[in-house]
Amino acid sequence: MSKIRKLMKRKSNPNLVRLIDELLKASAMNDAPIWKDIAERLAKPKRLYAEVNISKIQRYANEGETIVVPGKVLGGGKISKAVTVAALSFSETAKKKITEAGGKCITIKELIEINPSGSGVRIMA
Numbered sequence: 001m002s003k004i005r006k007l008m009k010r011k012s013n014p015n016l017v018r019l020i021d022e023l024l025k026a027s028a029m030n031d032a033p034i035w036k037d038i039a040e041r042l043a044k045p046k047r048l049y050a051e052v053n054i055s056k057i058q059r060y061a062n063e064g065e066t067i068v069v070p071g072k073v074l075g076g077g078k079i080s081k082a083v084t085v086a087a088l089s090f091s092e093t094a095k096k097k098i099t100e101a102g103g104k105c106i107t108i109k110e111l112i113e114i115n116p117s118g119s120g121v122r123i124m125a
Contacts, residue, residue: 016042016088019109026112034068034118038108041070041125042088050125052087054079054094057124066121068111079103086111086121 020039027035041050052069055077061067066084073085075093082102090098095105106114115121 022109022112026116026118030116030118032116032118034121034123035112037123038068038070049088052124053077054097057081057083057085057098060124061122066111066115067124068108068121069124070108071125073098073105084111 020042023035023039023042026032027039041048049071050069051072051074053074053076057067057073058077058079058081061081061083063081064083065081066086069085069087071088073087073090073094075091075097079097079101083098084104084106085098086106086108088108090105098105111121
């Protein structure tokens with residue numbers, strides 16, 4: 001049994017288990033190691049999930065870039081760049097600030113559907 005499958009047995013949220021499974025399938029079908037990396041991060045305990053403030057996205061992301069956060073995006077700071085951010089969850093403040101800057105907030109599942117190869121996606125944790 002793989003390391004990810006062992007970690008998934010502890011997960012009680014069926015939506016999260018389904019998402020991890022979809023990430024692993026997308027990784028195998030599209031030869032995209034980024035999705036396996038995200039699946040491994042989400043299979044770990046919740047206390048280890050990333051919590052990223054939008055100030056960090058502002059500092060490290062480029063205009064028009066796609067960012068994936070294997071955890072939650074928080075509203076601390078300011079953002080002026082139009083970026084697409086995919087995450088497990090968003091605070092209301094973060095969602096508002098990202099959309100006001102011309103960016104988009106989407107789920108990780110939506111990102112897999114939009115970009116199955118995972119090209120041009122940056123992981124921020």
